[in-house]
Amino acid sequence: MSAVSSRLPVFPWDKLEPYKATAAAHPDGIVDLSVGTPVDPVPDLIQRALVAAANSPGYPTVWGTPQLRDALTGWAGRRLGARDVAHANVLPVVGSKELVAWLPTQLGLGAGDRVAYPRLAYPTYEVGARLCGAEPVSYEDPTELDPAGLKLLWLNSPSNPTGRVLDKAELTRIVAWAREHGVLLFSDECYLELGWEAEPVSVLHPDVCGGSYEGVVAVHSLSKRSNLAGYRAAFLVGDAAVLGELLQIRKHGGMMTPAPVQAATVAALGDDTHVAEQRARYAARRTALRAALEGHGFRIEHSEASLYLWATRDEPCWETVARLAQLGVLVAPGDFYGPAGDRFVRVALTATDERVEAAVKRLG
Ligand SMILES: Cc1ncc(COP(=O)(O)O)c(C=O)c1O
Numbered sequence: 001m002s003a004v005s006s007r008l009p010v011f012p013w014d015k016l017e018p019y020k021a022t023a024a025a026h027p028d029g030i031v032d033l034s035v036g037t038p039v040d041p042v043p044d045l046i047q048r049a050l051v052a053a054a055n056s057p058g059y060p061t062v063w064g065t066p067q068l069r070d071a072l073t074g075w076a077g078r079r080l081g082a083r084d085v086a087h088a089n090v091l092p093v094v095g096s097k098e099l100v101a102w103l104p105t106q107l108g109l110g111a112g113d114r115v116a117y118p119r120l121a122y123p124t125y126e127v128g129a130r131l132c133g134a135e136p137v138s139y140e141d142p143t144e145l146d147p148a149g150l151k152l153l154w155l156n157s158p159s160n161p162t163g164r165v166l167d168k169a170e171l172t173r174i175v176a177w178a179r180e181h182g183v184l185l186f187s188d189e190c191y192l193e194l195g196w197e198a199e200p201v202s203v204l205h206p207d208v209c210g211g212s213y214e215g216v217v218a219v220h221s222l223s224k225r226s227n228l229a230g231y232r233a234a235f236l237v238g239d240a241a242v243l244g245e246l247l248q249i250r251k252h253g254g255m256m257t258p259a260p261v262q263a264a265t266v267a268a269l270g271d272d273t274h275v276a277e278q279r280a281r282y283a284a285r286r287t288a289l290r291a292a293l294e295g296h297g298f299r300i301e302h303s304e305a306s307l308y309l310w311a312t313r314d315e316p317c318w319e320t321v322a323r324l325a326q327l328g329v330l331v332a333p334g335d336f337y338g339p340a341g342d343r344f345v346r347v348a349l350t351a352t353d354e355r356v357e358a359a360v361k362r363l364g
Pocket of ligand 1: 097
């Protein structure tokens with residue numbers, strides 16, 4: 001048996017364990033700002049929708065209930081400004097991580113194909129390429145890539161880990177380049193609702209894609225906007241031919257969003273109030289942490305959106321991780337996201353107000 005896992009990078013979070021132990025030994029406990037996992041409650045209206053659908057004995061469908069598809073198309077029109085989104089343009093997925101990891105396989109990519117993603121990026125784009133035996137390639141500017149053999153191009157705006165936002169002009173230029181070279185473009189927009197000093201734009205906005213979804217798909221997740229990481233709720237919007245193909249494959253593979261989660265997603269996408277409330281929590285934490293980090297000698301780059309501050313003391317990232325662990329604060333080393341991050345750390349805004357206050361005090 002040839003181990004597929006041998007193609008994959010070392011699971012990076014294991015390397016952080018000793019620093020976690022140091023931080024946990026702080027007398028006032030650890031402030032864990034390493035993983036971007038939501039800590040605030042699931043909004044009541046979403047919990048109620050989940051519970052109301054608890055009696056779901058039958059199999060759900062991969063494409064989702066008509067109500068779910070209506071919610072997805074309606075939200076894409078309302079929130080992204082996407083025009084004429086039909087049911088054929090949407091597809092639920094079981095959280096976006098599985099999609100990122102298995103998309104190249106489900107597209108039939110393999111040896112000889114190339115999959116590209118940003119130089120500093122969420123590690124699962126590379127994992128997806130490696131799982132199917134394609135060649136992973138990272139870029140600074142995707143339009144400088146050699147398009148030969150390039151089958152899938154990932155964008156991620158706002159970016160994890162840097163919080164950088166691609167503006168309309170940049171997105172438009174990249175979409176045009178991808179179309180010109182026949183490269184399928186997937187835009188991971190899971191932080192779109194979390195713009196602070198920039199207004200993130202979807203690749204599906206008519207100014208960007210020209211009102212046609214040909215060769216373009218956006219990935220959205222409810223994990224961050226609605227505190228639903230535990231529910232596994234995400235979806236795709238875009239090119240009907242690509243989504244139709246994925247639907248066939250995912251039906252055979254049984255990749256169904258559980259029925260109660262589908263119902264919860266409908267409720268979540270129909271409500272903007274909880275999104276605004278959650279944004280306000282993150283905005284306050286961001287302001288407090290940013291000031292404390294800057295006061296402690298950090299410089300913050302980008303970070304105009306997303307759930308993270310991308311911070312540096314102009315020293316190797318593991319030195320910064322060690323220094324903060326001594327203060328009981330755990331952050332993610334920038335090299336988890338690519339060698340270019342080796343002098344940065346990623347500081348997540350996903351801790352309770354009480355823990356953020358503790359971090360601010362310790363940095364002061
Ligand atoms: C850029 C990016 N894409 C996708 C995901 C996966 O999110 P989920 O699987 O919860 O939808 C994450 C999670 O942190 C992320 O940062």
